[in-house]
Amino acid sequence: MSEMTPFKSVGRAMLHLxxxxxxxxxxxxxxxxxxxxxxxxxxxxxxxxxxxxxxxGEPTAIVGATxxxxxxxxxxxxxxxxxxxxxxxxxxARLAVPDGYRRIDGTGKFVTPGxxxxxxxxxxxxxxxxxxxxxxxxxxxxxxxQVWAEHSVWPxxxxxxxxxxxxxxxxxxxxxxxxxxxxxxxxVLKNIYARTVQAMKFPGAPYGMKMACGENPKRVYGGRNQxxxxxxxxxxxxxxxxxxxxxxxxxxxxGKLTERDLAxxxxxxxxxxxxxxxxxxxRADEMAQVIDMAKEFGYKVSAFHHAVEAYKIGDLLRDNxxxxxxxxxxxxxxxxxxDAIPENAALLADAGACxxxxxxxxxxxxxxxxEAAKARAAGRRIGIDISDGQVIRxxxxxxxxxxxxxxxxxxxxxxxxGDVVLWNGNPLSVYSRPExxxxxxxxxxxxxxxxxxxxxxxxxxxxGEGDVK
Amino acid sequence: MKRTALALAAxxxxxxxxxxxxADAPSKAPPSGDxxxxxxxxxxxxxxxxxxxxxxxxRGGRIVAAxxxxxxPAELPVIDGTGKWVTPGxxxxxxxxGLVDVGAVEESNDSYAGTARFSAGLDVSLAIDxxxxxxxxxxASGITRAGVAPIAAxxxxxxxxxxxxxxxxxxxAVQPRAFxxxxxxxxxxxxxxxxxxxxxxxxxNALREARELAQRKPGKDTEGLTLGQPSDALLSRADAAAxxxxxxxxxxxxxHVERAADIRGVLxxxxxxxxxxxxxxxxxxxxxxxxxxxxAKVPVLASALADLPGSFETLAATQSNVGRMTxxxxxxALGGFYDNDQPRYAPQFAGNLVGLSRxxxxxxxxxxxxxxxxxxxxxxxxxxxxxxGSLKPGFVADMVLWDGDPLEISTGAVTIFIDGKPQSxxxxxxxxxxxxxxPKESGLPKAYE
Numbered sequence: 001m002s003e004m005t006p007f008k009s010v011g012r013a014m015l016h017l018x019x020x021x022x023x024x025x026x027x028x029x030x031x032x033x034x035x036x037x038x039x040x041x042x043x044x045x046x047x048x049x050x051x052x053x054x055x056x057g058e059p060t061a062i063v064g065a066t067x068x069x070x071x072x073x074x075x076x077x078x079x080x081x082x083x084x085x086x087x088x089x090x091x092x093a094r095l096a097v098p099d100g101y102r103r104i105d106g107t108g109k110f111v112t113p114g115x116x117x118x119x120x121x122x123x124x125x126x127x128x129x130x131x132x133x134x135x136x137x138x139x140x141x142x143x144x145x146q147v148w149a150e151h152s153v154w155p156x157x158x159x160x161x162x163x164x165x166x167x168x169x170x171x172x173x174x175x176x177x178x179x180x181x182x183x184x185x186x187x188v189l190k191n192i193y194a195r196t197v198q199a200m201k202f203p204g205a206p207y208g209m210k211m212a213c214g215e216n217p218k219r220v221y222g223g224r225n226q227x228x229x230x231x232x233x234x235x236x237x238x239x240x241x242x243x244x245x246x247x248x249x250x251x252x253x254x255g256k257l258t259e260r261d262l263a264x265x266x267x268x269x270x271x272x273x274x275x276x277x278x279x280x281x282x283r284a285d286e287m288a289q290v291i292d293m294a295k296e297f298g299y300k301v302s303a304f305h306h307a308v309e310a311y312k313i314g315d316l317l318r319d320n321x322x323x324x325x326x327x328x329x330x331x332x333x334x335x336x337x338x339d340a341i342p343e344n345a346a347l348l349a350d351a352g353a354c355x356x357x358x359x360x361x362x363x364x365x366x367x368x369x370x371e372a373a374k375a376r377a378a379g380r381r382i383g384i385d386i387s388d389g390q391v392i393r394x395x396x397x398x399x400x401x402x403x404x405x406x407x408x409x410x411x412x413x414x415x416x417x418g419d420v421v422l423w424n425g426n427p428l429s430v431y432s433r434p435e436x437x438x439x440x441x442x443x444x445x446x447x448x449x450x451x452x453x454x455x456x457x458x459x460x461x462x463x464g465e466g467d468v469k
Numbered sequence: 470m471k472r473t474a475l476a477l478a479a480x481x482x483x484x485x486x487x488x489x490x491x492a493d494a495p496s497k498a499p500p501s502g503d504x505x506x507x508x509x510x511x512x513x514x515x516x517x518x519x520x521x522x523x524x525x526x527x528r529g530g531r532i533v534a535a536x537x538x539x540x541x542p543a544e545l546p547v548i549d550g551t552g553k554w555v556t557p558g559x560x561x562x563x564x565x566x567g568l569v570d571v572g573a574v575e576e577s578n579d580s581y582a583g584t585a586r587f588s589a590g591l592d593v594s595l596a597i598d599x600x601x602x603x604x605x606x607x608x609a610s611g612i613t614r615a616g617v618a619p620i621a622a623x624x625x626x627x628x629x630x631x632x633x634x635x636x637x638x639x640x641x642a643v644q645p646r647a648f649x650x651x652x653x654x655x656x657x658x659x660x661x662x663x664x665x666x667x668x669x670x671x672x673x674n675a676l677r678e679a680r681e682l683a684q685r686k687p688g689k690d691t692e693g694l695t696l697g698q699p700s701d702a703l704l705s706r707a708d709a710a711a712x713x714x715x716x717x718x719x720x721x722x723x724x725h726v727e728r729a730a731d732i733r734g735v736l737x738x739x740x741x742x743x744x745x746x747x748x749x750x751x752x753x754x755x756x757x758x759x760x761x762x763x764x765a766k767v768p769v770l771a772s773a774l775a776d777l778p779g780s781f782e783t784l785a786a787t788q789s790n791v792g793r794m795t796x797x798x799x800x801x802a803l804g805g806f807y808d809n810d811q812p813r814y815a816p817q818f819a820g821n822l823v824g825l826s827r828x829x830x831x832x833x834x835x836x837x838x839x840x841x842x843x844x845x846x847x848x849x850x851x852x853x854x855x856x857x858g859s860l861k862p863g864f865v866a867d868m869v870l871w872d873g874d875p876l877e878i879s880t881g882a883v884t885i886f887i888d889g890k891p892q893s894x895x896x897x898x899x900x901x902x903x904x905x906x907x908p909k910e911s912g913l914p915k916a917y918e
Contacts, residue, residue, distance in 0.1 A: 127777045128784075158778055166776070166788075215573075311905055331898065332603060334573035341898045347905060362777055370817065370878050377879035381872075382906055424827060430820035430878040433828050448829050459778065463729070463757065464785030468830040469776040 043260055048150060050201035052190055054085035054418075054440030061097040062422055065106025070113040070396035070411030074389040080111055082418040085441040090412045104436070110426050112392050113412050114170025114191075114419030114439065116399040117365050118278070118325050119305050119358035122160055123153035123174050123189075123197075127362060127458075137177035138184060142221050142228060143241050145209060146262035147184035149174050153197045156456040159362040162469055164191050165445045165453060166366035168421035168434040171202060173403055175305075176210045178280045179220045181228065181238050183210035185266055186278060188403055192439055193454050206404040208302065209270050211238070213281035213290060214336050231286070235293065242297040245271060276302040276404055278325075282336035284312035291320055303356060303402040308340035314351025323354035323402045327364070328371035329378070345372075345394065346379020349386055356398045368395045373428035388428055418442075499884050499891040500546035503528045506870065509550025511535050514557040514844035514859040516837045525555055527866040530889030535860035548870070548884070556840060556875050558613025558867030558887060560858045561812030562770050562847035563650075563723070563750060563804045566604050566615045567597035567633060581622035589675065589715075590707035591628025593619050594645030599633070603811075605896035608635040610813030611875070611882040613867040613892075614858070616851050618723070621652045625660050625668050626675065629711060630723070632851045634867070636887040647852060649715045653735065654726040654751070654782050665731070671703070676742060678704050679712035718744035721852070723770070727753040728782035736765045748850055750804070753783035756790045759797035768850050769794060772805030773818035773842075788825055791842065792832030802847035815843040820876035839876060865889070 060082040067078030067090060079095040081088040089095060097103065124136040135152035138144045153174055163169040170191050176183035187197070188205035213234065222229025228237050245267035251257045252268055269275040277294070281287045281304045294301050303323040304310060308331075310317060310324035317324055329342040345355045357372045359365035369392075376391045400410025409417040418441030425432035437445040446452035450466070459465050504527055511523035513535060524541055526533040534540070535555075541547065570577035579596045597617060598604075607615070614634050621627035627650040633643050652660055653668055661668035678698070698706050714720035722745050724735050732752055739747050749755070750770045755762060762769060771791050778784045794801050803822075806814035819839040826833030834842065848858025857865050866889035873880040885892040904918050 128780050130780070162776055312908055314908055331606065332571055335571055338571060338602075338897070339901055341901050341905075343902050343906075347908065351908065362779075363774060366774075366776075367821075370821075373878045374817070377881065380879070381881055382902060425824075428879070429824075430817060430876060431824035431827065433824055450830070459784075462778075462784045463754065464778075464787060467785070467787050468789060468828060469787050 043265075048148075048198055048201075050203045051196065051198045052192075052194070052201055052203055055192070055442035055444065057082065057085060057418065057438065057441035057443060059083040059098075059101040060104060060438070060441070060443075061101040062104045062106045062111055062420070063097065064093075065109045065111045065422065066426070067111045067412065068389050068392040068427075069413070070393055072387065072389045072393050074387070078111065080412060080420060082420065082438060082441045086418050087412050087414055087416050087420075089414050104422065106422060108425075109435065110423040110432070111412070112168070112421050112423065112427055113396040113410055114421055114437065115168045115368050115395050116171045116403070116410060117163070117169050117359050117368060118173050118303060118356055118399040118402055119360045120163075120172040120174055120365055121177065121360070122163065122172060122362060122365070123155065123157045124149055124176065125362075126154045126157035127159050137179035139177075139179035139220055142180050142217055142226075142237050143182040143263070144176075144180050144184050145182045145241075145264075145266040147176065148187065149176050149185060150187035150197050150201070152176075153187065153189070153200075155194050155197055155200060156458045158456045158459055159365070160191055160193060161454045161456060162362070163365045164437055165434065165447075165469065167368055168423070168427075168437050169365055169368070170419040170421075170437065170439050171400075171403075171405070171409060172365070173208060173278070175208070175278060178210075178212035178216040181212055181217045181234055182241060182267075183212060185275070186210055188405065190439060192444060193456060202405060202408075204405070204408065207266075207269070207275045208278040208403070209266055209275050211277055211279045213279065213286040214283060215334060216280070235289065238293060239296070241267065242293070242299075246297060270299050271297065273300070276300075276402070278303055278305060278402075280305045282306050282308050283339075284309040288313060288316060291316065291322070302404075305358060306360065308337050308344065310353070311341065311344045311347035312339075314348045314353045317348070318351055318353040321354075323356050323398060324348055325356040325358040325399070325402065327360070328357060328375040342375065342378035343382055343384075345375035346382070346384040346386060349379070349390070350384045354398055354402070355394045356402060357394045358399070369423075369427040369432070370430055373430075376428070388426070391428060499548060499886075501891055502530050502889045504546045504548060504889075505541045506548045506550045506555055506868075507541060509870070510554040511537075511860065512554060512556045512837070512840050512875070513861065514840055515861065516835075516841040516845070518835070518837045519554065525860060525868065527868075527886075527889050530866050532860050532862055532864045532866050534862055550870060552872070553883065554871045554873065554875055555860070556611075556869050556871065557844045557857070557859050557864075558869055558885065559611045559812070559815050559843050560614045560845075560847040560851070560853075561607075561612055561804065561806075561815060561843070562616040562802050562850050563618045563630070564607075564615045564812050565617065565620070566607055566612075566635070566812070567599060567601050567617055568593060568619070569603060570601050581620035583622040585623050587628075587705060588621075588624035588708055589626035589628060589649060590705065590711040591619055592631075592646060592711075593617050593628060594631035594643050597631060597633060597643060599635075599638075602897050604635055605637070605893075606898060607813050608637065608885065608892055609882065609894040609896055609899065611869040611871070611885060612812045612815070613869070613885065613887050614848065614851070614853065615812060616647065616847070618648075618650050621650065621656065621660055623660070625652050625657045625671055626650070626708070626712075627652065629720075632853065634887050635892075636890065637893045644852075646711075646714070646720060648721045648723050648748070649712065650723045650725065650750070652725050654728065654731050655780055656725065669734075672738075675704055675709070675712055676716050678702055678709045679716045682706075682709045683713045683717060716742065716744060718746050721746040721748050721850075723748045723750050725750040726782075727751045727780070729754040729757040729785070731782065732758050732762065736761055736767065739765055739767065752794070753790065754785045755799070756787065756793035757785055759794045759799055762794065763798035768800040768802070768846070770802050770804040770847070770850060773803045773822055775805070788821070789832040791822055792825065792834055795834060795838060795842075796832060800846050800849065801842060802850050803842045804847070816876050816880070817878055819843050820878065823876060836876065
């Protein structure tokens with residue numbers, strides 16, 4: 001669910017204002033592991049392991065398309081080879097296509113890595129958006145690091161199919177909302193329908209922890225005459241939680257824990273560098289203070305989400321190695337979005353900072369390519385020229401890096417996951433759409449084949465089932 | 470209300486005559502009132518295809534001619550449109566422009582009134598503030614006219630909307646009480662007490678009370694305020710009087726419904742009350758009853774890209790909705806761009822419908838139809854079908870010069886005219902862009918730039 005919605009009504013508008021931010025959850029690969037140091041509680045490191053396995057694919061050669069590889073590179077008349085769920089090779093027209101590959105003519109078309117949305121609430125604010133599906137904010141305490149988004153994800157959210165077929169999205173981080181300062185763990189999913197959440201979980205993706213600055217937490221809790229009711233209250237509650245987490249972590253490391261605390265487990269894992277912080281934060285001044293708070297307690301922010309004022313501190317973000325995950329041009333819907341400008345992404349790129357275009361929206365996730373193109377165009381009008389390939393990186397390799405999955409996906413290179421989109425035109429044009437989408441080398445959407453179009457359980461037998469959406 | 474934000478915005482909007490970057494510096498001031506644009510790709514806005522190498526002639530703030538082989542009088546100042554496109558100014562039929570400074574800042578938001586004493590009688594024209602920051606941002610994106618609608622918050626009737634232009638020094642003309650808005654879907658059910666049944670009963674009672682009030686004052690059909698309401702009336706006098714122009718067909722009734730059954734219900738309402746001038750807003754499942762809507766000649770204002778079953782009244786939502794309705798002969802304008810106050814997304818949404826026409830099994834729009842859906846058709850729905858929303862001769866010269874195909878995502882508005890007068894593109898965002906083009910401070914804090 002997004003912060004904005006068509007034909008708004010008052011009730012919905014208010015709901016959307018808190019459905020902002022989330023965290024990622026990490027599942028270590030391999031089997032769940034049991035720790036049993038003497039005198040400490042026993043627990044599993046990875047109690048909900050991924051059971052995802054790639055669907056079958058056939059050796060495939062996409063020939064003749066313009067290839068954006070996700071790192072910024074562009075190959076005219078390129079060739080992409082997929083086999084056994086992986087990218088085998090990419091190259092120009094001289095790359096030999098081995099026997100046994102199905103050739104797909106990409107002439108006049110474009111190839112990108114599968115699109116990655118670092119900020120989605122699909123599944124936790126599923127469609128239809130009825131109160132029974134409102135599972136994204138555990139808004140009962142300002143810090144809830146003990147909750148895990150994966151326990152709220154409904155795998156039958158119809159939104160997953162729209163993100164795949166219209167947006168070419170193959171990987172998403174599903175985050176808790178932003179009602180809380182610490183919202184809980186996020187989860188990284190492959191965009192495939194499955195019977196269980198575990199079967200959607202991206203193998204080996206680290207967990208994230210969602211944090212939120214600014215208006216939302218102080219409004220939600222201040223409205224209940226409870227701390228935090230101010231921005232200074234926000235920081236005080238955060239720092240107190242980190243003090244507690246640091247003590248817990250030390251006890252845990254020293255084998256002196258006598259009682260497990262789910263919340264502290266997550267925060268201690270952040271301090272150990274195993275869980276990545278994904279921080280909703282609009283204003284430049286607040287981001288700067290979060291950076292200092294992170295230094296105070298020895299953790300790192302992976303990305304600031306909704307960072308509409310990031311352009312004011314591009315140097316600071318660059319120097320601290322923090323990505324800005326942003327909309328192209330959302331503006332003005334709340335006080336802390338008043339200084340948003342469409343040139344945000346381009347100014348960040350100009351400063352050498354890491355740019356990610358995110359959605360936070362079940363509609364926007366279908367057009368991340370267009371949002372990236374819009375942000376680039378705004379930059380071009382003030383003299384900042386960014387290549388097509390670099391712009392594609394904003395929705396592929398950069399989010400993969402900020403999610404800690406860039407070794408597996410986010411770019412087209414030999415040995416990486418076969419997450420690929422074939423577009424019917426340049427994806428930076430409003431007139432282009434995905435024609436085919438592969439996830440781990442399996443063809444899971446084909447615009448020319450109605451049998452390769454997913455339909456969630458929810459839509460069966462209802463008006464519009466199986467329609468071109 | 471809107472005090473701090475507005476004061477700030479006013480400050481920022483004030484001394485902004487000096488452009489700070491190339492993007493903000495027009496090579497010279499555009500002419501006003503009487504001029505021509507030549508060597509330009511002309512898109513009329515009436516559904517026709519764009520014309521390369523065309524021209525537009527403007528005199529007295531009105532279009533004299535636009536298209537190919539247009540004679541350009543030698544005495545007119547000329548804008549060379551080489552490489553550019555010209556379209557009518559964009560029209561958005563249902564926005565909250567002028568009612569809201571910042572949506573979530575309640576005191577700056579006049580778009581709804583949850584505990585108001587009136588409903589249908591509410592008249593947004595009395596609260597419109599042309600200095601609200603979203604007006605300037607929308608103007609710079611090429612929006613030149615808009616319907617301004619209240620949001621229903623205390624009754625099924627939201628109140629009376631207005632039509633404004635977005636000219637920078639206050640609208641030259643606000644057309645008040647241009648339409649009434651009523652909620653008859655899920656939202657209407659909620660407002661009526663909990664069911665669509667209750668909403669229908671309220672609606673019919675309201676129309677009856679308005680009709681009776683009109684009949685009790687023969688010859689007068691607008692105020693009726695001197696007459697009392699019967700003791701069993703549910704509507705206040707002001708609300709009943711406001712519905713008289715609706716029941717007499719003098720003012721369009723915008724009805725927000727989404728699902729097919731509710732759309733059929735609205736069409737049935739039109740048969741029951743033939744004087745009503747209905748416009749359907751939303752119509753997420755309109756494609757399923759497109760032939761019926763077309764036969765009833767009821768225009769539709771739909772959200773272009775809604776394709777999720779966001780509620781049980783939009784189960785069959787698809788991006789092909791607009792294309793399928795249009796193909797069936799329904800007049801469809803685009804609205805509901807993310808939020809009501811973000812009509813600047815109109816070109817992107819329209820462009821998507823052109824792109825959709827290349828997707829197998831989907832139905833989109835031609836380029837000309839897509840532009841019409843954000844210019845001439847919303848103009849027609851707002852009652853301006855013979856004055857604005859198109860570059861036809863005699864229409865007001867609301868025009869936008871673009872640096873490329875206006876429906877393409879990378880294109881921006883270069884010069885904007887309302888009634889033939891060039892408009893400022895300066896706003897809060899453009900000033901921030903200038904200040905932070907080079908973000909490092911030098912010599913003095915940013916606040917001195």
